[in-house]
Amino acid sequence: MTTALQNDSFILRLSCKDSIGIVAEVAGFLAQRRLFITESANYGDRATGLFFYRVKFTPENNDFSRSSFAAEFESLAEKWDLDWELRDAKVKPNVVIMVSKGDHCLNDLLYRHRTGALNINISAIISNHTTCGWLAERHDIPYYHVPVTKDNKPQAEARMLEVIEDVKADLVVLARYMQVLSDDMCRKLEGKCINIHHSFLPSFKGAKPYHQAFDRGVKLVGATAHYVTPDLDEGPIIAQAVEPADHRLTAEDMAALGRDTESRVLARAVKLHTEGRIFSNEKKTVIFG
Template identity: 90%
Template sequence: MNSIPDNDSFILRLSCKDSIGLVSEVARFLSDRRLFITESANFGDPATGLFFYRVKFIPESNAFSRSNFSSEFEPVAKKWGMDWELRDAKVKPNVVILVSKGDHCLNDLLYRHRTGALNINISAIISNHLTCGWLAERHDVPYYHVPVNKDNKPQAEERMLDVIEDVKADLVVLARYMQVLSDDMCRKLEGRCINIHHSFLPSFKGAKPYHQAFDRGVKLVGATAHYVTPDLDEGPIISQAVEPADHRLTAEDMAALGRDTEARVLARAVKLHTEGRIFSNQNKTVVFG
């Protein structure tokens, strides 16, 4: 096949009511237009009756036009009642990172961004502390210090939203940002804001969760990445991981293990989101790895 380069590929995402013939019709549509499928994943959920499909393709001809594709695909989408979008895979989403004092997740995201492991633009870093400013400077990323307290929280969030809007952020990442976002801000960022937090059995809230876990003799250290909603830490889950812990670990050992797990899980969630691999399925997610 005389194709254009792989980095000029496109991603078609769609969801609709599940039905026989969906996959074959979409595949035939792509084939008839000489659009070479390089990756495909689909799932029909019997519990919700919904169908989810993600397909990545490369046009055989340089004459491919997104506008022509959209106008020709629209009757198909209308026939099946699809919610759909077409993404240019080479376009890097703009990401804003919120952080407090802990820099392990921020540092990991910056490294993966610098090495190309994450196909994103980190457009800004916002923090309620000055602690991580040196990291932003080292990576040449604009750093916004926005202090937050009980008296200025509405103004601080308005300032953060201004930055997010100014850089046209596609995604906001809470990389251990230790302030609870207001319900209003959560709603404004719905579907494009990811948070990371520790997850234990049982769950420990408040200060020093790893020390609480140590005191209870926890045998698993874990982390959960999820979308942010007004329901604190109860948004749709994207990615999780656990690591074994035993009696030999100190509280500091557990905290170190937790930091590694948090960084890894958050990076995976950002990658999944920015590659268009996550679909909302009522209060859950469908994730094509």
């Protein structure tokens, strides 16, 4: 097995109309330049006719540059009409977390960030309450309290977008942020905003969904992470999970089980997104886990 001369790794992501020979030509391009493939996944969707490819590679030579790669790759990209990007795997994406009062998802993301389980920079935390300020202070992360009412919502969202832009956020995570974003804000964050909610929807809307589920004798508790779109809670799904529930659980037990599931599913979605493993496939996603 060839040993790379440096630790730099890069992720090449591409999509295009499906056809024969794309993988072979891209792999050949990398091989000719002594770019050692360490991870590769591809998928052709017969329903949409689209092809998706993610490949991670390490240069064997120390003279690799992204600009020269782009210049040389352009003719191949034009040939196949590729929508493509090259990422430096060691660069940590900037993430802004938005939260209300419930801190379980926020706390979990902060822990995974602190231990290195998530390769991200948490650049800011935005909340419509002061409840979670102590968590931000403990982790030395800027905390922005932006109250939201029906009268000041446009101004509040403008302030939030200002923060997101100032920290150059690559991703916005709604970690149980309990305000509905306007259509305009959803469009501005399209493709880079993830939400988490219980998977009972469209049933048990509103307050205390787990208590509503308990009253109905629900036997599964689950969570769904998805991209935010103007269609409320109907954006492309990224990750889901369910846990069994039975008659022995109280409403509070079900809520606790729901919090654990939400935290786990949201963290998985953030990891998949920030590692460049998710591709948009019309209204669905293609995910290379």
